[in-house]
Amino acid sequence: MKRQKPDLATNNEQNETQESLKLEVASQWQLMWWKFRKHKLAMISGALVIAFYLVALFSEFLAPNVTTTYKDTYATAPPQPISFFYEGKWLPHVKGLKYERDPVSLRKTWTIDEEVVVPIGFFVRGDAYKLWGLIPSDIHFIGAKNPGDPFYLFGADIIGRDVFSRLIYSSRVSLTVGLVGMVIALTIGILLGGISGLVGGALDNIIQRLIEILMSIPTLPVWLALAAVVPIDWPALRVYFMISIILSLISWTGMARVVRSKFLALREEDFVMAAMLDGCGQTRLILRHMLPSFLSHIIASITLWIPGLILGETALSFLGLGLRPPVVSWGVMLQDTQKVAVIARYPWLLAPGGAVFLIVLTLNFLGDGLRDAADPY
Amino acid sequence: MWKYLLRRSLYALFTVWVISLLAFAIIQLPPGDYVTDMLEDLRAQAGNVPPEWEDRMRQIYGFDDPFIVQYFKWMRNILLRGQFGYSFFYKRDAGEMIIERLPMSFALSLFSTFFVWIVALPIGFYSAVRRYSIVDYTASFMGFFGMAIPNFLLALIILFITYRYMGGAVIGLFSKEFADAPWSWAKFVDLLKHIWVPMVIIGIGSTAGLIRTMRANLLDELNKPYVETARAKGLSETRLLIKYPLRHALNPFVSTLGWMLPGLVSGEVIVSMVLNLPTSGPVLYQALVQQDQYVAAGFILVLSTLTVIGTFISDLLLAWVDPRIRLQ
Numbered sequence: 001m002k003r004q005k006p007d008l009a010t011n012n013e014q015n016e017t018q019e020s021l022k023l024e025v026a027s028q029w030q031l032m033w034w035k036f037r038k039h040k041l042a043m044i045s046g047a048l049v050i051a052f053y054l055v056a057l058f059s060e061f062l063a064p065n066v067t068t069t070y071k072d073t074y075a076t077a078p079p080q081p082i083s084f085f086y087e088g089k090w091l092p093h094v095k096g097l098k099y100e101r102d103p104v105s106l107r108k109t110w111t112i113d114e115e116v117v118v119p120i121g122f123f124v125r126g127d128a129y130k131l132w133g134l135i136p137s138d139i140h141f142i143g144a145k146n147p148g149d150p151f152y153l154f155g156a157d158i159i160g161r162d163v164f165s166r167l168i169y170s171s172r173v174s175l176t177v178g179l180v181g182m183v184i185a186l187t188i189g190i191l192l193g194g195i196s197g198l199v200g201g202a203l204d205n206i207i208q209r210l211i212e213i214l215m216s217i218p219t220l221p222v223w224l225a226l227a228a229v230v231p232i233d234w235p236a237l238r239v240y241f242m243i244s245i246i247l248s249l250i251s252w253t254g255m256a257r258v259v260r261s262k263f264l265a266l267r268e269e270d271f272v273m274a275a276m277l278d279g280c281g282q283t284r285l286i287l288r289h290m291l292p293s294f295l296s297h298i299i300a301s302i303t304l305w306i307p308g309l310i311l312g313e314t315a316l317s318f319l320g321l322g323l324r325p326p327v328v329s330w331g332v333m334l335q336d337t338q339k340v341a342v343i344a345r346y347p348w349l350l351a352p353g354g355a356v357f358l359i360v361l362t363l364n365f366l367g368d369g370l371r372d373a374a375d376p377y
Numbered sequence: 378m379w380k381y382l383l384r385r386s387l388y389a390l391f392t393v394w395v396i397s398l399l400a401f402a403i404i405q406l407p408p409g410d411y412v413t414d415m416l417e418d419l420r421a422q423a424g425n426v427p428p429e430w431e432d433r434m435r436q437i438y439g440f441d442d443p444f445i446v447q448y449f450k451w452m453r454n455i456l457l458r459g460q461f462g463y464s465f466f467y468k469r470d471a472g473e474m475i476i477e478r479l480p481m482s483f484a485l486s487l488f489s490t491f492f493v494w495i496v497a498l499p500i501g502f503y504s505a506v507r508r509y510s511i512v513d514y515t516a517s518f519m520g521f522f523g524m525a526i527p528n529f530l531l532a533l534i535i536l537f538i539t540y541r542y543m544g545g546a547v548i549g550l551f552s553k554e555f556a557d558a559p560w561s562w563a564k565f566v567d568l569l570k571h572i573w574v575p576m577v578i579i580g581i582g583s584t585a586g587l588i589r590t591m592r593a594n595l596l597d598e599l600n601k602p603y604v605e606t607a608r609a610k611g612l613s614e615t616r617l618l619i620k621y622p623l624r625h626a627l628n629p630f631v632s633t634l635g636w637m638l639p640g641l642v643s644g645e646v647i648v649s650m651v652l653n654l655p656t657s658g659p660v661l662y663q664a665l666v667q668q669d670q671y672v673a674a675g676f677i678l679v680l681s682t683l684t685v686i687g688t689f690i691s692d693l694l695l696a697w698v699d700p701r702i703r704l705q
Contacts, residue, residue, distance in 0.1 A: 213392045216688050220643030221661060221677050222403070228665040229406045311527050315647055318529060319662065334530070338651075343537045350537070353530040361525040 032296060035373040042369020045362040052359055056171040058131070063165035064143035064151055066127045067328050075160035077152050078110050079348050086117055093117045097150050118149040155348035158336060163351055166328050170352060173329040175359065177244050178309035182302060185248035189255025190298075194286070196256065197263025204260075211253045219250050223312060227321040236327045243322050247312045251305070258301050262294040296370075303367035307360040314356050330356050381696055389689040393682050400677040401448050404670040412438060414668065415465070451674070462671030466664070471671040474660060475679055482649075482656040483683065486641045488572055489580040493637065494630060497584050501591025502626070505599065506618060516588055523585035528644045531578050532651040551655075575652055579644040583637045590633060591626055598622035631698055634691035638684045646680075 036042060055062055080094035098113040124143040130136050144151040154163040196207040226246045230239055266272055275289050316322030317331025318338075325332055330352035336342060337349050412434045419426050442450075454460040461472035504513040551567055598604065599622055607617050649658030657676050664672035 209388065209391070212388070213395050216392055216639060216685050217396060217399075217681050218639040218642035218646070218684050220646045221680055222399075224646070224662065224665050225400075225403045225673060225677060226406075228668075229403070307525070314527055315529060319647065319650065321665075334533075337533055340536050340540050343533055344540045347537060350530070350533065353527070353533070356527060356530070357525050361521060364521065364524060 028292075028296070032373045036369055039369040039372060041365050042372075045365035045369070048362045049359070049366055052171060052362070053175060055168055056175045059168045059172050060129045060131050061137070061139070062141045063162075063168040064126060064140050064153075065162045065165040066129050067161070067166050067169045068326070069127055069161065069165075071150075071156075071160045073160065074150050074152065074156045076108060076110070076158060076346055077150065077156040077160070078112075078346075079155040080112070080118075080150070080152050082120070082153070091117070091119060092121065093119045094144075094151060094153075097152075118151060119145045120151060121145050154351045155346065157333075157349060158342070158346070163333075163348060166333055167330075167351055167355060170328045170330050170333055171355065173240065173323065173327060174310060174313060174331070174356070177240065177247070177313045177323075177329070178306040180241065181244035181248035181251075181309045182306060184245060185252035186255060186298075186302070188248075189252040190259050192252075193256035193259025194263060197260040197267070198286070207256070208260075211256055214250055214253050217250070219312075220315070222250065223247070223316060224319070224321055227316050230321075232324075236323070239323060240327065243313060243316065244309075247309050247316075251308060254305065255298075255301065258297065259294075262297060263290065266290050266293060296373075300367055300370035300373075303363055303370055305367075307363045310356065310360060310363075314352075378696070382693065385689060385692050389685050392685050396681045396685070397452060397678050398448065400674045400681070401451060402444070403677070404674040405444060405447075451671070455675075455678075461675035464664070464669050464672045466667045466669040466672070471675050474672060475657075475675050478655065478657045478660050478676075479679060481654070482642075482645055482658075482680070485572065485575060485579065485645050485649075485654070485656055486638070486683075488576045489583075489641050489645070490634070490637070492576050492580040493584045493587055493641075496580075497587035497591060498630065501588040502595065502623065504588065505592045505595035505626075508596070513592075516592075520585035520588050523581035526581075528578050528582060529647045529651050531581065532575075532648050535574060535578065536652070575645075575648050575654060578648050578652075579641055582644065583640055587630070587633055587637070591630075594628070595622055595626040598625045628695065628699055631691055631694040634687060634694075638687040638691075642680055642684055 060066070074097065077097050077099075080097065082092065082094055084090065084092050086093055095112045095114055095116060095118070097110055098116075099108040099110045101108055120143065122142055123139055124145055124147075125138050126140045126143045126147045128136065128138040152162055152164065154167060157163055157166070192207050192211075196204045223246060226249070227243065230242050234242070272285065272289060275285055280289070313322055313329060314331035314334065317324075317329050318334045320335060323329050323332055333352040334350070343350060412431065415434070416426055416431055451462065454462065459472065460470070461475055463469075464471045464474060467474065500512070500516045504510075504516045507513060551564065551571060601622075604617065604622060607621060608614075612620075645656060646658035646661060648654070649656040650662055653659065657680060661673060661676040661680075663669070664676065
């Protein structure tokens, strides 16, 4: 026992020196990754965000139906819970649905039909689709084993379309509308912020005033006004890009401020001064020396910033001024819920709201983690 | 201080001017104008309309003038006569409509601001002083919740809950019997009964943000040497907290008003539409959809101007609270 102790100590010491050696030679990104890894909530959120985007990527395959499939008979059908055993045997299934019509209001009242069993499974055949508009297939990740059987995990909407499938398809538009807008806003933000921070003087003053003006305008009325301008007869893709541009038009200001303050701070740093004295050109100075040192900050800010764009798209589409059907986005789906009576009877139509909530939350956690990790020194 | 005041007011004026240009330009953007709409209606009712009518009507309404002239006329009427133009859709004075709706919007934004302050101050303070306590965790959780949920969705959920479990949705700002009644004490009480719902919905996002700022700021202050010194000299913990770090941490309350207000006004617009409140949101929306340009431009201008004034006041307050700013 006595002998082991000093051994352990040297071992520890060795470990420590190894650790610090590793730390000394590690690159900036490696250090950030180590620091980020310690942030459990951010790690989980990061995984979830990746999962969300994978769903968006493979939505045709993952959704049980295509978005346009509708069955009048099952209009406003409630969600069907999944059970795994039937009469003691392993048989994943959902129960069938039956309805009674109210003789006065003619409204359907749905009940779960315990008698009918709809077997479900993975990799079933169903609606034909083209993955990314290229690869034709009819295999769906999950669905009813007999095509045509009712399978509504999150219920059906007012004309009998599967809410679950539409939710999956919507993620593609809702999650990317922010990305496109972000690229635009990022370009403006970095450009103007960079000019502001590097050149300074009168130009800096003008850009800063412009940013202040834009920041003091309440965004929603302006978004509404701009979105109302988009002509009704435009094709879906053009509307999509227009909406992303509108969303980014005002929100580049925050990015410009971050970039400016970074440039201002970096200008005073020794290594920048050294590079400048070595006769480093302006472009090389920015791209090679300054940009890498605050790139991580920009990535973190982006993550904290996409949620705003997702929320913006949802709000605009919800009001009917953003994307329009046949494009499906979470906001477009929520249009159905504008009337209290509809939500009260078919609360499952609020499901897209849950999706928005989840992605905004996870992006925020991820962004917080990234921001903490962005400065590893 | 006077120099600072002057500079700030010049900025504010300039901002309002740019906004007025923007507002007017946006409204002019869509192809066609109200004459196009009217002619379409006429054609639908009367069949053919002589083509010269179109030009004549444009002339009468002044839609033929170049942008600058139209803008100039619009501004002149607002500044000199207080006239915001005419609502083609409602066939009435646009200024009247704005005056009718604006006080309620203003009241709602004001109430929401106070709500945000009253909730965020004690919670933010407590979260920082008792870090990792239950209150702190609950506050962070509620904070994330408030940040992630779109305010219109929260409004929908509250509608659903009140409709289903409380026998009647909370729509509007007044009960039926008070909606058109003249102002009285009873009506005011009725307003208070209704206003808390939109107030909480609109304010919750900003509350979350402010709690986090407050907590972070106070945490920075708590570790400073002057706190340690005061503690070493035997000052009681409560007195110490209130006398020094709290005063520092109060800055964000004033300074964040600037970015909080645009958010509150935005929130007010959309939440009012969901809850069908008699504020500016629903009318602005209608005006935008119907291309009712003077109403839309008027609302955007007035809402933005109020926001700028709010920001201006917050700048002044900040200078008053924090001498470092006014002496710069």
